Amino acid sequence: MDFRSVSARDTVWGQMDAFTVGFLICLKQLSCGLVCVCPIFSKGRRLNARLKTDIVYPKKVKSEQEKELKESDQSEQERGELQNKLEKLQEEMDRRKAQFKSVWRNAPLYADWRKEEFEAVNLTLDATSAHPALRLSEKGRQVAWQEKPQDLPSSTQRFESLPCVLGQLNITSGRCYWEVEVGDTSSWDLGICRDNIIRKGRVTVSPQNGFWAIRLYEGEYWALTSPETLLTLRKKPLSVGIFLDYEAGDLSFYNMKDGSHIFTFPQNTFHGVLRPLFRLWSSDSGPLTVVKVEEN
Numbered sequence: 001m002d003f004r005s006v007s008a009r010d011t012v013w014g015q016m017d018a019f020t021v022g023f024l025i026c027l028k029q030l031s032c033g034l035v036c037v038c039p040i041f042s043k044g045r046r047l048n049a050r051l052k053t054d055i056v057y058p059k060k061v062k063s064e065q066e067k068e069l070k071e072s073d074q075s076e077q078e079r080g081e082l083q084n085k086l087e088k089l090q091e092e093m094d095r096r097k098a099q100f101k102s103v104w105r106n107a108p109l110y111a112d113w114r115k116e117e118f119e120a121v122n123l124t125l126d127a128t129s130a131h132p133a134l135r136l137s138e139k140g141r142q143v144a145w146q147e148k149p150q151d152l153p154s155s156t157q158r159f160e161s162l163p164c165v166l167g168q169l170n171i172t173s174g175r176c177y178w179e180v181e182v183g184d185t186s187s188w189d190l191g192i193c194r195d196n197i198i199r200k201g202r203v204t205v206s207p208q209n210g211f212w213a214i215r216l217y218e219g220e221y222w223a224l225t226s227p228e229t230l231l232t233l234r235k236k237p238l239s240v241g242i243f244l245d246y247e248a249g250d251l252s253f254y255n256m257k258d259g260s261h262i263f264t265f266p267q268n269t270f271h272g273v274l275r276p277l278f279r280l281w282s283s284d285s286g287p288l289t290v291v292k293v294e295e296n
């Protein structure tokens, strides 16, 4: 356990949280028509109601406000005021982003900003590793259970006990991430494993055995630490981002729809080749799909 990094992380969390709370309070005050030190906009009440159930972070507030600005049929003066406030908000966002950039390693918030520090890998799945009960489709980007296991030749590469498949990628250094569409799929494991893990016999998915993963099983989310850690998530993630920083020994998971942090493994020292790991639990699990990286 690295206490230094944990306490730094807590501190930053504390700061970021205070910001979020600040934004919420501002919205509330605006909605009551009170003066606020960081004014956001004059239609606070309506936006506040809309945002109440959502995570509030500046990007979202900004896009809402831009929309308000467009729809607004107010006088030029009011438009000017809104524009002014929008600019202030942009400044605030830039400031917060700069702050994040200086401490991103220890700030688990905001997957969107974290992405800029990592290389997006255009991942496909490795058919030679796929358990015979799994079927690949969508040009090797989707894995699902198939009714009748295929009669495949045994190979050293193939999983024969755990219904797993690996990503077509050997990771030995650097920072990278990939995104997996999990949708309504009811049971899965996602993460990384060492290339030399046991693919034949029974094995527990745990860091001791060379696996670092999170799991959805029977409606509960787990980090497969040893012992396992039950995760309480505010929202069911429909898309999961897996961020690996090899040298820093950091593996983090994010909800890619709202950018929220899911879990970070305690700091590791990685050795050798790591591979992306995907596991389905049963025939009614549903599919997992790796998100394609778009060309710019």
Ligand SMILES: *[C@@H]1O[C@H](CO)[C@@H](O)[C@H](O)[C@H]1NC(C)=O
Pocket (backbone or CB within 6 Å): 168, 169, 170
């Ligand atoms: C990963 O390494 C293995 C063994 O060294 C090699 O056969 C394979 O082609 C590599 N895969 C990729 C995607 O580089």
Ligand SMILES: *[C@@H]1O[C@H](CO)[C@@H](O)[C@H](O)[C@H]1NC(C)=O
Pocket (backbone or CB within 6 Å): 122, 139, 292, 293, 294, 295, 296
């Ligand atoms: C990723 O791969 C797909 C094909 O599988 C391709 O269409 C797409 O352009 C690739 N993206 C990048 C950034 O190369």
